[in-house]
Amino acid sequence: MKERVLIIDGSSLFFRAFYALPLLKTKRGIYTNAIYGFIMMLENAIEKVNPNYLVVCFDMKGKTFRNDLYKDYKGTRQKTPTELEQQWPIVRDIIDKMNIKILESPVYEADDIAGTLSLTAENEGYDSILLTGDKDYFQLVDKNTQVLLTRKGITEMDIISVESIKEDYDITPEEFIDLKGLMGDNSDNIPGVPGIGEKTGLKLVREFGTIENLYDNLDKVTGKKLKENLENYKTQAFMSKKLGTIVRNVPLDVGIKDLKIQERNYEDLSNMYREYEFNTLLQRLPEEFHKADIEMISGDLIKYEDKSLDEVIDSIHSKKSFAFKFVTDGKIYESIKPIYLAIKVNDDAPVILNIDDEKTLKLKSIFEDENIEKIGHNLKEDIMILMDYEIDIKNYTYDSMIAEYILNSTESNYDINNLSNIYFSIGYMDLDELLGKGKKSKKFSEIEEDELKKYFAFYLNTIHNLKSLQLEKIKEQGMDELYYEIELPLVEVLSSMEFIGIRTKSSVLDDIGDNLDIKIKELEKNIYREAGEEFNINSPKKLGVILFEKLNYPVIKKTKTGYSTSADVLEKLEGKGEIINYVLEYRQLAKLKSTYVDGLKELINGDTGRIHSHFNQTVTSTGRISSTDPNLQNIPIRTDEGRLIRKAFLASEDCLLVDADYSQIELRVLASISNDKNMIEAFDNDDDIHRRTASEVFGVDFDDVTPLLRSRAKAVNFGIVYGISDYGLSQNLNIPRKVAADYIEKYLKHYSGIKDYMDNEVEKARSKGYVETILKRRRYIPELNAKNYNIRSFGERVAFNTPIQGSAADIIKIAMVKVYEALRDEKLESKLILQIHDELIVDAKEDEADKVKKLMKDIMEQAVELKVKLKVDMEVGSSLYDTK
DNA sequence: ATATTCACG
């Protein structure tokens, strides 16, 4: 039997796959339907044909020689949808990893290359099979050449041979060229002869064979109109035939022998199939390349060993690397004492040890050994525990939670079980499943030991399996610096901030609370009096009824469930009755009392007298840090009454708080990345940026800018960063929409670089699927492809806001790591304790304060080199109230 | 569990 060559019309198959399947999307928001369909069709064809040689031909973008013949060739083609465009590089990558050759040409199309190869194959004594969704290929069929035509869906294919063509059409394969010359082709915009479709075309070809013969015998054609059209469109018919003829002598620098089927790169394929969630394809790979699944089935993934601490220590010394997790009883921050330590040394099965203070301290030298590598998941928890034992961890090189966050900052859950699902399409158990939820939840010490050990075996095995996958991706995406220089060292910085906390005096809060209570009671009375009845002021529903039904205030905005009573609505009703002001003030004070007085008091740690807020490194989609329990990043400052709360946050004994605040960091970042000359100049001059904006946008002299104009300009500056709309600005400033639109227009004229930047960034996001910060932190934006206008618009705003907010986050994170390291290296006792997005606060020993102040300012201003200077304002005081 | 409101950058 002859050897077979399978020639794939890649472009045709790719389009076919895209439209045959629903728009599939990965958990990360990458579209994959065309890729998946393509690979499935490819695999099915390979299975069916069992070829010895294999090649994929693609069309390249842009004009081909056919456009020289006829300038409108393919002129009616629509622009490729971006959902498809994005899948293009990925499918090529997969074909590469399959070690299949890709052929393409800037002059010829895929069918010309395919036609040339099939002819070459025939001449050299092979059979060839052409896989395509395009009937034009029928002209290539002969006794050694068949076409595999994709039918509906992605699994069905028809075999087209000389015989089947004869049977179905009663013409020869070559005659398809003539048929096309007469019929034309809508999709390629080939004109043909008007009035001739498939039926007439076939009749003519059956009777006359070639177009040349047809025109030689035109008198024999029956039908007046038909004859007339043939006469009138003769040149067009011949040109159409030429356009429809597949070229079979394309110069190629490969022979059939070069297309021999090669061993695939299974390792890479398995990674890619996982990434794109092609589970069926993953299962078809040889066993060893979907190991986690196999491990799970065989139970290896949850298998642990029982060894003594000494045995584990010995093996760590010989292997120099281990994954670990401390198990504390109940929630980690309630009780910091570990009861178990799970350790997995290299490939060995995990060991889950019962542990106490003495045993933990026995490991001190190992954790502090620079030559022993430590890896884990959510290491912040573990580092805090180590800090409690005064163990100073060295050489931690991998945290799977952090790694996943920089690979995809929009994931909602970074638990180990979820990562296992994402990467290995297999899960074992959630923490909630192990401990139970709500009232019935258990502590770790109450869990049956085998169950607990299985869970942590799974935990550590998964960390181990994830490591190379994630680190390779990080490297590929150019994020090594972000990961190794910023995010990873930051884990220790946040551990320390959380561990140390901030001194908080509850008596100050008590006093403020008592004061608030009096005022709140008074306001309550006034509100009830105005309303003429008592009701729950805290219920927007009931308040709405009182205001908009009983008192007949005009309804300005509605929510999904009823009337909106938010502050911006109430402010528009101001001056129309005392009750509005009472409600606004009541709301403000009630918020202070419940969230900031009562809420904060609960969270002062009884042992330390300090608040240990949690700084989360994997929450925001832009790269910022978030703070919870309590949120120390939203302590009141904008109103005088709220600001008093800050008197409760104090420097430690014999200490001062040193507060360093980046001035206008987001606008500076914007000036730099947009390269807007005007805004850069403003910062170079050290101008008051809002004043300068006001002067330019409102056309007044710099010195004549009034406070009102300045504050409006300030709102415009903020609006721009957020992705402004005229409506949004008009609402914010309470001005007519037309006026707002005018402001924006003037703004973008003066800062034209910013306009260009916005457009470019959205375009980049559309073609790549993501945007990047200055440190290559990524955010994927699948919303840009949404059909819904609102969602898509959101995507556009996110596309240019994220690089700004995210780059600012990058900068302060760099500063945090450097400040932390400098304080440690200079052997200072002062500690970094807070970060509030553009602000760092150090609890400094009184005699170190000056040194700390200088060190912080220098580090922060030099954190990165932008096109504008970074400016930091410093304040020192005994409380957070005094530093502002 | 979800919606509303409001505190911050």
Add this chain to the structure above:
DNA sequence: ACGTACGTGAATATT
């Protein structure tokens, strides 16, 4: 013609 500014977390009411 559409519906409207980025990123968070906490308290409260309501389903």
